[in-house]
Amino acid sequence: MRRLLPLASLLFLLTLLLAWWMNSRAPKPVELIPTLTGQPEYCLTCHADLPEISASHPVKTFGCVSCHGGERLALDADLAHSTMRGGANPSDLSVVEASCGGGNCHSGSEADDRHHIQRVLTSVQSTYAGAIASIRFTFGAQTDLTARFGISAVTDEHSQTGITSLAAFDPTSESNPSIQKFSGNCLTCHINAAPREGDVYARQTGCAACHTPLRLPQNSQNLGGVSRRDEGGGVHILTTAIPYTQCNACHNRGNYDLRTMTFIERSDYPTIRLSDHPTTRLQDYYQPISQFTLCEYTLDCVDCHTRSEVMGDGDLYSSQAEIQYVQCKTCHGTLTELPLTKTLTDPNDIAFRMAFLNPVLELKLGDTIIVTEKGEPLWNIRLLPSPSGEGTGVRAVYEMIGKATSQYFTFRPVMGTACEQKPDEQESQYCHACHAVER
Amino acid sequence: MTDLSRRDFLKLARDGFLYLSGALALGGLFRFLDYESNPAPQTEFDLGPAEKYPPGSRTSIPEIPALLIHSEQGFSALSLVCTHLGCSVESDAGGFACPCHGSRFDAEGEVTHGPADKSLRSLRVVITAESHLLLLA
Numbered sequence: 001m002r003r004l005l006p007l008a009s010l011l012f013l014l015t016l017l018l019a020w021w022m023n024s025r026a027p028k029p030v031e032l033i034p035t036l037t038g039q040p041e042y043c044l045t046c047h048a049d050l051p052e053i054s055a056s057h058p059v060k061t062f063g064c065v066s067c068h069g070g071e072r073l074a075l076d077a078d079l080a081h082s083t084m085r086g087g088a089n090p091s092d093l094s095v096v097e098a099s100c101g102g103g104n105c106h107s108g109s110e111a112d113d114r115h116h117i118q119r120v121l122t123s124v125q126s127t128y129a130g131a132i133a134s135i136r137f138t139f140g141a142q143t144d145l146t147a148r149f150g151i152s153a154v155t156d157e158h159s160q161t162g163i164t165s166l167a168a169f170d171p172t173s174e175s176n177p178s179i180q181k182f183s184g185n186c187l188t189c190h191i192n193a194a195p196r197e198g199d200v201y202a203r204q205t206g207c208a209a210c211h212t213p214l215r216l217p218q219n220s221q222n223l224g225g226v227s228r229r230d231e232g233g234g235v236h237i238l239t240t241a242i243p244y245t246q247c248n249a250c251h252n253r254g255n256y257d258l259r260t261m262t263f264i265e266r267s268d269y270p271t272i273r274l275s276d277h278p279t280t281r282l283q284d285y286y287q288p289i290s291q292f293t294l295c296e297y298t299l300d301c302v303d304c305h306t307r308s309e310v311m312g313d314g315d316l317y318s319s320q321a322e323i324q325y326v327q328c329k330t331c332h333g334t335l336t337e338l339p340l341t342k343t344l345t346d347p348n349d350i351a352f353r354m355a356f357l358n359p360v361l362e363l364k365l366g367d368t369i370i371v372t373e374k375g376e377p378l379w380n381i382r383l384l385p386s387p388s389g390e391g392t393g394v395r396a397v398y399e400m401i402g403k404a405t406s407q408y409f410t411f412r413p414v415m416g417t418a419c420e421q422k423p424d425e426q427e428s429q430y431c432h433a434c435h436a437v438e439r
Numbered sequence: 440m441t442d443l444s445r446r447d448f449l450k451l452a453r454d455g456f457l458y459l460s461g462a463l464a465l466g467g468l469f470r471f472l473d474y475e476s477n478p479a480p481q482t483e484f485d486l487g488p489a490e491k492y493p494p495g496s497r498t499s500i501p502e503i504p505a506l507l508i509h510s511e512q513g514f515s516a517l518s519l520v521c522t523h524l525g526c527s528v529e530s531d532a533g534g535f536a537c538p539c540h541g542s543r544f545d546a547e548g549e550v551t552h553g554p555a556d557k558s559l560r561s562l563r564v565v566i567t568a569e570s571h572l573l574l575l576a
Binding site: 010012013016034035055056057058060062108112353356 | 452453456457459460463464467477480520523524525526527538539540541551552553554
């Protein structure tokens with residue numbers, strides 16, 4: 001025993017030395033006590049270089065853990081990350097309620113139009129109900145195109161569309177091989193699907209699929225429109241200034257091959273680049289077989305398409321066509337009608353909230369903006385003051401500021417022009433007949 | 440100088456290890472017992488002499504953050520933490536605005552525009568025996 005004592009002593013000293021060495025190598029803990037939680041967290045010890053994710057989510061207020069989860073006191077990376085929600089994407093719909101929900105956040109009241117998560121969960125972006133119904137109808141598994149299944153089960157107790165619930169689509173219960181192939185090949189494309197393998201798909205589900213663009217909007221103050229991936233960094237941004245490239249990452253990525261029931265990605269799909277000259281946009285991003293008007297490829301998708309079209313309005317629908325309603329006439333009117341407008345008189349109007357989140361223009365009480373037939377504000381389009389109106393002989397002029405580019409446009413309505421449109425032909429295909437661009 | 444025998448050298452080395460180990464173990468113990476956890480967040484702020492804040496003044500104290508008001512009724516203070524989610528509100532024409540989600544409050548801290556649904560919190564201000572203002576957050 002007496003002889004073992006020096007050995008034990010030596011081992012003890014070596015252990016102390018090792019502990020001191022490891023301690024000296026560890027980063028100095030950086031504590032943050034977010035105002036929202038009042039609980040210390042040490043994430044900034046390693047992540048202090050991350051930019052603020054958005055003006056609405058300052059780290060000083062939210063910290064990291066309230067959105068991302070994780071072990072807030074851990075200094076070991078593996079331990080700290082072990083309980084993170086959704087990996088790199090806490091907005092994945094499987095965890096979104098815990099990450100982004102709550103009555104004060106994105107599961108707010110319907111009356112205030114703050115029930116974002118509930119709307120998204122019932123939207124066709126999430127349910128994929130239209131495609132599932134269409135394929136099942138095509139191969140005889142159902143007798144009409146009414147949606148019965150979604151990627152996950154979902155209910156809508158206050159349905160305005162007659163669809164009160166969708167059952168979870170179960171491919172194993174389908175006997176038709178084409179439907180099974182569809183299940184195997186085509187269910188990864190929607191924002192409620194399990195993300196595909198690979199870094200590029202890491203944030204293509206949940207809220208991040210749209211609000212965390214791989215390419216930053218041109219009017220971003222952060223990196224001047226340069227993708228942070230190009231800089232070798234991750235993407236830490238939430239924005240409502242969503243550039244068209246983000247929409248096209250899904251909506252122009254390829255074609256369905258119904259013969260083999262697969263999705264064929266375009267071989268010429270442009271990669272994310274440091275420079276993206278607008279003149280190449282039409283060739284790069286839009287499929288050759290389709291036609292587009294100048295505004296369809298000059299503007300960003302979010303300049304015209306509304307929140308309820310994209311994020312859903314809380315009701316379940318059987319197809320994308322049922323919820324997408326903005327047409328050329330929404331902004332341009334018809335030969336007999338000017339576009340619908342609304343003068344802002346209520347400081348609580350939702351138009352102000354939207355302009356606050358993406359301040360490309362300073363909206364004021366008294367401004368007249370265009371609204372859709374459902375009353376949604378196109379808050380970035382204002383009627384310019386002029387002596388226009390019936391009997392003046394002066395046509396109205398509207399100004400539009402690009403939500404993702406801050407580009408300034410003006411346009412006039414169809415009324416008073418020599419346009420040959422027919423009143424009942426207002427879909428874009430009819431406008432393309434004369435206004436499609438050559439390429 | 441006498442030659443150190445091999446036995447004495449080993450004994451000396453052994454004793455040295457033992458004493459060193461003991462000393463380091465005691466040092467570790469003291470360090471453990473002496474460990475101070477992070478102090479609790481500060482709740483009392485000495486704002487200095489009361490005469491620094493003349494009647495009619497409204498002084499922002501960003502480190503709290505709060506607004507010290509010296510009115511005819513005396514000293515009072517408003518927390519400048521938004522009651523919606525806790526961002527720091529900023530002075531705006533006629534009141535305060537939250538830069539995070541757009542809530543607005545009037546000059547007395549009452550909500551004029553959501554999403555916040557509660558007024559800015561009033562904070563207590565006491566005058567100490569030394570005529571210093573003590574703000575209790």
